[in-house]
Amino acid sequence: MSKIIGAVEIGTSKAKALIGEVAENGSLNVVGMASRPNEGMRKGEIVDFRKAAVAVHSALEDAEKMSGTTVDEVYLAQTGSHLKGHMLRGTASVASSDSRVDVTDLQRAAQEAKRKQPDQGRTYVHHVRTPILLDGRIVQDPVGMIGAKVDLGYWSIDGDDQAIKQALHVISNYSLDVKDLILSSIASSTMMAGPDLRRAGTLVIDMGAGVTDYALYRQGFVVSTGVVPVGGDHVTGDLSMGLRILEPYAEKLKLEHGKALPDPMDEGEDVWIIGNKTIGDRAIPRKAITDVIHVRVVELFEIISKELDGLLDPNELKGGILLTGGASLLPGVEQIAGKILGFSARRANFPSGIASELAQPENATVLGLLHYGLEDNGLPGPKKEGAETGFMGKFRKMVGLGTQE
Amino acid sequence: MSQENLFPKETNFSPENEIPGIRAKIIGIGGTGLSLVDGLRFDNFQSVEHLVMDVDTRALSESIAGEKLSFGRRHTRGMGTGGEHTLARKAIEEEKDVIRKKLEGIDLVFLLAGLGGGTGGGAAPVVARLAREAGALVFAFAPLPFSWEKSRHSMAEECLADLRKFANAVVPLPNDSLLQMGGADATALECFAEAGRNVSQGISAICSLVFRRGMIDVDFVHLRKAFNRRSGRTLFGYGEGEGEDAIRQAVRELLLCPMLHLPDVSRAADALLILITGGTGMGMAELQQVSTEIREEFKAGEHIVFGAHVDENMGDRVQITVLGATDLEAGLPTADVAPQAREVIAAVPKSKVAHPSKLTKQKKNISVQKVPSSARNRKKEDLDQNTFDFMEEENQRGIFGDLPSRNLYAGEDLDVPAYLRRGVKIAI
Incomplete structure (x- = not known):
């Protein structure tokens, strides 16, 4: 069965909404796209909630109309000068007796890295994983390898509570859930690079x-x-x-x-x-x-x-x-x-396969949102079904505000 | 009290200055203020007095102004403050009584002070407050240091905010804008002279309005009514035209005036003063049209002071000067000044006594101003509801002046055009 996913970018000049259909083989089809001039925004931050909401909602409405479907969840791009990035690191010693790295070791390291709470009034927007080190060597997938210690880092971006909440409210006012917050720059790089x-x-x-x-x-x-x-x-x-x-x-x-x-x-x-x-x-x-x-x-x-x-x-x-x-x-x-x-x-050029009317530099972020959502950004290791999919699956939620809301 | 307090009191008493009617005083404070006052050519206004004050006695002795006041000798032994505005503030607070005496009976005060320096920055807000308390209408012209002089610039910003609390209108003259003045290869001297000319132009426009009889006449009461209790963002500009199409040319030049295109300058004015000076050949229809145009350009509110003067010496030249002020969100006058300002209106015993209607209007205004922060926007919305709504929106987009916080990066405000901060001259 195909799946419908949505992406929203509340940009300073335009609010953009994109609806994509993921076929069973994993390929993505953009079925709806709309953009509306947004006057409620300055320098990436919402200054007039009502105007921003009207722009986003009408863009979403148009995109839904165009696609003939409705979305329940969207990926939301996040930007603004209030965002700050830090590197968080976590370490775990390999627990099993045969020194083979297990998924749980990685999870422990990840937990430790993310343990640091943001300052008062700040919320994590996005954790981006950086390479895994197994005894000091960079490895793609350490699961099953032999070693003593796994080390992993997250480039974690936190932002001002209020600013993020406002953006989330714009979406929730349209009775949509935000599946995940994604940093704009990461979304557009996913698309363009x-x-x-x-x-x-x-x-x-x-x-x-x-x-x-x-x-x-x-x-x-x-x-x-x-x-x-x-x-x-x-x-x-x-x-x-x-x-x-x-x-x-x-x-x-x-x-x-x-x-x-x-x-x-x-x-x-x-x-x-x-x-x-x-x-x-x-x-x-x-x-x-x-x-x-x-x-x-x-x-x-x-x-x-x-x-x-x-x-x-x-x-x-x-x-x-x-x-x-x-x-x-x-x-x-x-x-x-x-x-x-x-x-x-x-x-930057868009990869082939993107319709020419979509392949505009200003669409890089919103297109990237969908692609980022599709990509597997979780921890390596065998994918488990069931309870873990929320955290580890293909559409896993990033630990962050997206899951808390 | 020390001796220097006695000294000026004696020399200051000059009976020939006691002309009944409006009295104006130009006060220069600190080094920049001094040189600005010296640069003014104001011989033709008899009731305008010049006063300069500084802590630096040597600079003071070189000034050609009529009245001089040296202060803070106890603190600096007659030398400058070296950029310490707290020192200047302390020194001037000690001389309050002397200054009050000097401000007695003055209706109009022009404050000229460079805010980057210690003396100007520290003393100007205090003098403005005293003048306001004495019942005078205070217009301040404040040169600001270049934005790359970071520490000085941020100090000047603080002083500017202070000054805005007390003065009726503060025209900031950032040095950054000097580069945009004059021709492509203007010398530094010419640029600074141009800045001086700006101040001179502003003061002379206001003085002409008040002291000269014009074709379309306004008097001091009008001026006071328009600018009373207003402090905040201002706009100031002038243009000059010559020849057959002089008046149009002047408008064009006015709209191009660099002083109107600075980040701190507001685009709309709640109170606007327009003065058009021209030769005998100035046409009435043109005048009318131009004034409408200017009013629309600055979206002037209900307080407009429009004056047109004919000066035979102008020949076929036309000069237009505008000075405007907006109700400010943050710069609401402090409580200690407000009651005095209200008393002033009632106390003006001039020909056009404030009649009841004026008073009610004024009161309404006050109540509007008491609404915090969003007062300005809301007011504008009311005004423009049916007329210029779309224009307003258009004009605000991308202009970052109405955002509450500054976009600071390494001490520079990124919302201020880069060419201004980097000192790149744009020849248009």
Whole structure:
């Protein structure tokens, strides 16, 4: 029997809902997709609950209508500058007398790692597993191997209680359950960077309207993630202020003429703000537009570079830098990213098999949500049916808020 | 008390200044304030007095202002405060009585103080409070340090918040914006001169309104009514046009004025002052149209002070100055100032005595302001319900000024345009 799953991203510019059908053979079919402009959100955080809820609900409604089905559970993307990542580690000595690693050993290690409670007023959003060490060696699946000690780590992201609850309430108000909270950056990297890229080491930067998320992978595992509260809206705001024009015109200029890299060809060339030469229309040098954007984009990558200080190792980043998200469409961003971070950067491509109308950078996160939900992110070892599926199965819930609600 | 308290009292008494009517005083505090006051050219307003105060006696002695007050000699032995605004605050608190005396009978106070320095930052809020208590309308022009001067900048922000509590309108003049002024290859000197010109322009606009008779005339009572009890985000800008299409050109330049496009500047004004000065050839229809346009641009509320003056010396030039203030969410005037401010209205014995209708309106306003935090938004919603609702929404998206928290990263507010913080000049 096929299964219907949903994904929701409450983005700063748009709320997106996606409905997918998982066939019995595990393949995923997107059957419904809708996006609605969201005005209740700033920089990845909900500021107007009602507006955000209306946007999400109508997106969900449209997606359900399109698919002709209803969903009961959704994966929800989580972002915002309130999120902070930490590495949690857990160790367990192998219990069995023949020194063979058992699933229970891994579970004990996992429990120990997750034992640390977040600070007051914070909640865990997401635990991402990092490699398992068996007596100091990295192993893919230690179950059945001989050793004395297993070591595993979780890159754990916690966030502000209130902010997370608000996002969850938006969904629960539509009488849906949140199956799992997934970090936006991890969702989009799942989509844009295939397993081989992640193994080679890659940095995925998702440039959204309100925030920029990034996730750094090494040997297939997350090393660091982060959120910079700067996005495409900031570019628009800067343009509006720098060129002294109204917000909507700034947005239009950004989309039509925006460039992140100064182009000598633009010297002395002007563009019109509105274009129909009505009252209030005026010509603006292309150079001014580019200058405003350039400074902002350079600063954004400088911040990311500072945040990832010391983690960018040429030997561990053979996959280069992948850019995605709506703001990555700005011409020239990849050159700037490459120059400032010191690695080759390119715009990420969707894997084949995604319909062209879906394969837009701004959809990376919401598509990634479904794929992440499908992937097995649990502990290795034989899968048990029954009681364990909630924790270990293919659609297992991450330990975190998703299960507590 | 020490001797220096006696000294200014004696020299200050000048009977020829006692013209009945409105009295205005320009007060420069600290090094920046001093040089701004010295840079003003205000010979044509007789009832405007100049007062400079500083802890640095040497700087004070070089100033050309009419009145000088040195304070804090006990603390600094006549030298500067070295950026310690607590020191300046302590020193000025000790001189309260002297300052009160200097503010006696003054209706209009212009405070010029650089908030990055110790003296300006520490003393300006105190002087503003004293002036407010003395019943004066206080307009402050406050240069702010560059945002890369991190510690100074954050100190200045604190002082600005303080100053906003007491002044009727505070126009912040961030040094960051200096770079956006003047031509592409403007020198530093020109930029700073431009900043001085801005202050001068603002003060002269307000003074013209109050002291000169104009074609469309407003007087001090109007001004006070519009700006009374308002402190918070302000907007200030001016534009100049010349030739046949002078007035349109002036509007265009006004809308492009860098001072109107700073992160701290509000886009809408609950109280708005518009002054248009032009030559004899200024057309009435144009005037009307332009004023409507400006009012719409700034979504002015019910308090508009509109003045149009004809100055024969202007030839075919037209100058437009706007100064606006918004009710502020956080910057509600503190309780100790509020009752005094209300008394002031009743006590103005001018030709246009505040009649009952004005008073009720004022009261309503006060009650609105007492509603915390969301007062400003709610008020605006009421105003725009049927008219500019969609505009409002459009304008707010992406402008981060209305968000309560700042987006700080390593001491810099990321919501402030990067080009301003990095000092990149945008030539438009």
